Amino acid sequence: MLEINNIVTGYGDMKVLDGITLSVAEGETVALVGSNGAGKTTLLRAISGLIPVWSGNITFNGQDTTKLPAHELPALGIAHIPQGRGVLAQVSVYDNLLLGAYIPSAKSRREESLKEVFKIFPILEEKKTHLGGSLSGGQQQMLAIGRALMSHPKLMILDEPSLGLAPIVVDSVFKIIKDISAQGVSILLIEQNLVEALAVSSRGYVLETGRIALQGKSADLFNNDAVRAAYLGL
Amino acid sequence: MGTGIFLQTTLNGLMIGGVYALVAVGLTLIFGVMKIVNFAQGEFVMLGMYISWMLAHFAGIGPYEGLAISAVIMFLIGYLVFRLLIVRVIGKKDEEFILLTLGLSIFLQNAILMIFSADYLTVTSSMKDSALSFADLTLTLPRIIAFSVALTAVAVLTFLLQKTDTGRAMRACAESREIATVLGINPMRSFTLAFCIGIALAGIAGVLLTPMFYVYPGVGTLFNTTAFVVVVLGGMGSVPGALLGGLIIGIVESLTGSYVSLDLSQLGTFVIFLIVLFFRPSGLFGKRT
Ligand SMILES: Nc1ncnc2c1ncn2[C@@H]1O[C@H](COP(=O)(O)OP(=O)(O)OP(=O)(O)O)[C@@H](O)[C@H]1O
Ligand SMILES: [Mg+2]
Numbered sequence: 001m002l003e004i005n006n007i008v009t010g011y012g013d014m015k016v017l018d019g020i021t022l023s024v025a026e027g028e029t030v031a032l033v034g035s036n037g038a039g040k041t042t043l044l045r046a047i048s049g050l051i052p053v054w055s056g057n058i059t060f061n062g063q064d065t066t067k068l069p070a071h072e073l074p075a076l077g078i079a080h081i082p083q084g085r086g087v088l089a090q091v092s093v094y095d096n097l098l099l100g101a102y103i104p105s106a107k108s109r110r111e112e113s114l115k116e117v118f119k120i121f122p123i124l125e126e127k128k129t130h131l132g133g134s135l136s137g138g139q140q141q142m143l144a145i146g147r148a149l150m151s152h153p154k155l156m157i158l159d160e161p162s163l164g165l166a167p168i169v170v171d172s173v174f175k176i177i178k179d180i181s182a183q184g185v186s187i188l189l190i191e192q193n194l195v196e197a198l199a200v201s202s203r204g205y206v207l208e209t210g211r212i213a214l215q216g217k218s219a220d221l222f223n224n225d226a227v228r229a230a231y232l233g234l
Numbered sequence: 235m236g237t238g239i240f241l242q243t244t245l246n247g248l249m250i251g252g253v254y255a256l257v258a259v260g261l262t263l264i265f266g267v268m269k270i271v272n273f274a275q276g277e278f279v280m281l282g283m284y285i286s287w288m289l290a291h292f293a294g295i296g297p298y299e300g301l302a303i304s305a306v307i308m309f310l311i312g313y314l315v316f317r318l319l320i321v322r323v324i325g326k327k328d329e330e331f332i333l334l335t336l337g338l339s340i341f342l343q344n345a346i347l348m349i350f351s352a353d354y355l356t357v358t359s360s361m362k363d364s365a366l367s368f369a370d371l372t373l374t375l376p377r378i379i380a381f382s383v384a385l386t387a388v389a390v391l392t393f394l395l396q397k398t399d400t401g402r403a404m405r406a407c408a409e410s411r412e413i414a415t416v417l418g419i420n421p422m423r424s425f426t427l428a429f430c431i432g433i434a435l436a437g438i439a440g441v442l443l444t445p446m447f448y449v450y451p452g453v454g455t456l457f458n459t460t461a462f463v464v465v466v467l468g469g470m471g472s473v474p475g476a477l478l479g480g481l482i483i484g485i486v487e488s489l490t491g492s493y494v495s496l497d498l499s500q501l502g503t504f505v506i507f508l509i510v511l512f513f514r515p516s517g518l519f520g521k522r523t
Contacts, residue, residue, distance in 0.1 A: 048416055074418030086413045088406055090521070095402050102399065103418040151418070 001026045001186050002047070002155055007056030009046045016042045018210040019056070024155065029177070029187040031197040031218060033231065034207030040190045041083050043207070044159050047188075048080040049073055060155070075103045077154030081161065083190075085144040089133025093124055096132050096143055100150030110150060117146040120176070138169035145176060155186040162193045174200050194231040198222045238370045243492045244485050249377035251484020252384035253439050257457050258464035258476040259388050260435030266471030267408045267428035268324060270331045274339035276458030278433050282308055282440020283357075283449040284346060290357045297357055297444050298379060308437025312430035320429060321422075325411075339458070347451040357444035380442035387438060388477050391431065395473065404428055408471065459500070460487075463507050469520025478518055482506065 002024040010016040016039045024030045034040050045051045047058060049070030057066040060076055073080075080086075088096050097117060101110035118125035121142045127135060132143060141161055148156055158177070162170040174196045181187050181200070191197035198204055198218040206214040206227060214221065221227050261275045272278075285307055289300040297304075319338065323330040364375040395401035406414040407424040414421055439457070447453065464483050468475025483503050490502025510518065 050412060050415065069420070070415045071418055071420045074416065080416040082413065082416065086410075086416065088409050088413060090409050091402070091405055095405070098399070099402050099406055099417050099419075102403065107399070147417075 001028075001061055002188065003059045004043075004047065005057050005059070007043075007046060007058065008054045009042065009051060010054070011042075011051070015054075016210055017046065020207075020210075020212060022205055022212065022215075024186050024188050027181075027184050027186055028203065029181045029189060029201040031201035031204040032188065032190045032207060033192065033194050033197055033204060035192070035230075037209075038207045039210045040207055041159055044080065044082075044157055044188075044190060047157065048078065074151055074153075075105065077152075079148035079151050079153035079156045081144045081148050081156070081158045083159040083163065085137075085140045085161075087132040087135070087140045087143050087147075089131060091132055092128065093130055093132055093135070093143055094128040096147050097124070097128075097150055100147030103151055106151045109152075113150045113152065117149055120149075120179075121146050137165050138173070141165060141169075141173055142176075145173075145180075149180070153185060155188065156180065157188045157190075159190045160192060161189075162191065162196065170196065192231075194227070195222075239492070240489075242371050243488050245371060245373060246377065247485035247488025248481055249373065249381040249484070250488065251481040252381035253442055253480075254457075254460050254464055254484050255477045255480025256384040256387055256435050256439040256442075257461045258468065258480050259391065259473055260432035260439075261461045262465045262468065262471055262473060262476040263391070263428050263435075264432035265465065266473075267404050268320075268425050270320065270323065271335065272429075272432065273332065273335040273458065274342060274454075275432075275436050275461050276454030276456065277339045277342040278308065278312075278436035278454070279440040279443070279457045280346065280449075280451065280454035281311065281342065282437030283444050283447070283453060284350065284355075284440075285437065286441040286444045287355050287357050287449050296359045297441050298359060298361070301383070301438065301441055304441045305434050305438050308440075309430045309434040311437075312433030313426065315433070316426055316429045320425075324422075324425060339454070343451050343454065350451065352451060354448040354450050356448060359445045362445050376442075376445040380446070383442055384439065385477075387435060388473070391435070392473060400424075400427065460503070463503055467507055467510055467517055469517030472517065472519035475517055475519030 004020055004022045006019050006021050008015065008017060008019055020043060032040055046053050049068055053066050057064055059065065060078060065073060097114060098110060101107050101113055123139055124143060124146055135143060161173050165173065177187060178200050189197055189201060198221055201218045204218045204221045205212050214227065257275060257279055261272055264270060264272050282304060285304045286297045286300065289295040289303065290297065319334060323334050361375040365372050366378060395405060403414065403419045404424045406417060406419055407421045411421045460483060464479040465476055468479030486502045486506050487499045491499035
């Protein structure tokens with residue numbers, strides 16, 4: 001479904017990603033782990049078209065998206081939940097959700113989508129008139145995920161959804177990710193929280209300073225000594 | 235008698251304040267969505283006045299009858315200016331839009347000077363001298379119309395921003411171009427629309443003012459200063475702030491003009507401006523940082 005082919009990119013003339021090849025198959029949940037500054041967010045920004053790719057290419061369902069303007073990607077079925085959740089702080093919860101269904105294919109069925117999202121996250125219905133910025137961190141993450149669901153994506157990309165959340169909230173976020181995956185949505189999950197990320201995914205990649213250092217089945221990665229040493233201090 | 239004059243002056247100021255609000259709402263919309271301060275906003279008020287004059291002079295269409303035509307023409311002028319000039323400075327350093335819009339302001343003044351000379355032109359309307367009276371208060375029809383149309387325009391814009399998908403998209407862009415983009419919004423579309431609407435509002439204000447003001451190439455500078463004061467007073471980027479700010483400045487200016495001195499009418503404006511900013515540095519409706 002998503003094929004990333006040997007891409008190189010960065011900011012200005014600083015190279016951040018040096019030949020990344022990665023794929024996500026239909027219905028699959030893939031974890032991408034790596035330490036601070038490894039280039040995880042940069043990779044997501046390249047996938048979403050927010051920064052230009054220097055070389056290599058990206059295809060989504062067979063279509064080359066490398067040079068497409070970023071705002072055309074959601075209509076293809078890609079929902080990107082940015083690092084820090086990307087909730088619009090000055091916009092009401094309700095309007096945040098409606099904006100999730102901005103693309104034409106989602107707009108036509110947004111009333112039912114809204115009902116579904118409120119069923120998954122009752123708190124969002126309770127707080128629908130509140131500003132996005134007034135929600136707690138966990139609620140904002142729910143809003144970000146709910147908003148992404150409003151677009152009925154084929155692929156959901158999440159950038160460190162557990163960042164800054166209380167452990168109990170982290171658990172519920174990962175449970176939600178599992179539920180979404182169970183509905184057939186492909187997921188690319190960026191995490192520093194290795195244990196949880198490998199637990200919900202079937203395959204994983206380890207990114208180190210702009211290169212894929214390791215890849216494989218999540219279970220194998222989890223038992224890999226180098227991974228355990230680097231990320232779990234074992 | 236004293237209170238009568240006071241009320242009359244306040245009311246006159248309120249009516250003009252509506253027009254100030256309209257100019258400022260356009261300015262604050264452009265700033266809010268695009269993060270660009272349009273230093274030529276007053277010159278678009280001036281263009282609106284000249285369009286109104288031309289419609290009257292060449293086609294015999296009065297300012298109010300031609301309001302919709304003028305608004306559409308101004309919207310299109312806004313589009314042209316956006317495509318030719320403004321696109322070049324979006325997302326660039328602040329100096330770039332400052333130089334561009336300041337330059338545009340000088341260019342527009344001189345272009346109009348060249349075409350129409352520095353003569354003071356007037357536009358009359360059959361309604362010019364009609365007035366409504368109650369008790370010992372009198373309001374001329376042009377003031378009432380200017381105020382009502384201005385408030386209606388602000389109300390329509392507020393509805394657009396709050397209740398339509400186009401408006402939500404503009405608010406999303408105002409907050410984060412990047413978040414808007416990942417939601418499938420084309421920020422350039424929102425920018426274009428915000429700019430064109432902002433210019434159209436300035437143009438409408440110009441048209442509404444023609445029955446009350448002389449039309450000349452430098453008339454826009456009056457409104458430039460006032461519009462900036464109003465926008466900062468209300469909180470940069472806030473539409474309700476610009477509305478309230480416009481009404482306040484209209485009243486203060488009118489009161490200072492009649493109780494202190496006509497020459498000093500802007501003084502009161504700046505005093506209020508400083509007082510408000512002293513207590514609320516980010517303006518009446520500004521987001522505190
Ligand atoms: N907008 C930017 N301009 C310039 N350099 C940047 C920018 N964003 C990130 N970088 C640099 O690119 C490198 C990779 O950053 P990136 O944000 O992709 O890392 P990350 O893996 O997502 O880290 P984290 O886990 O902290 O989110 C870092 O060295 C960072 O300093
Ligand atoms: Mg990151």
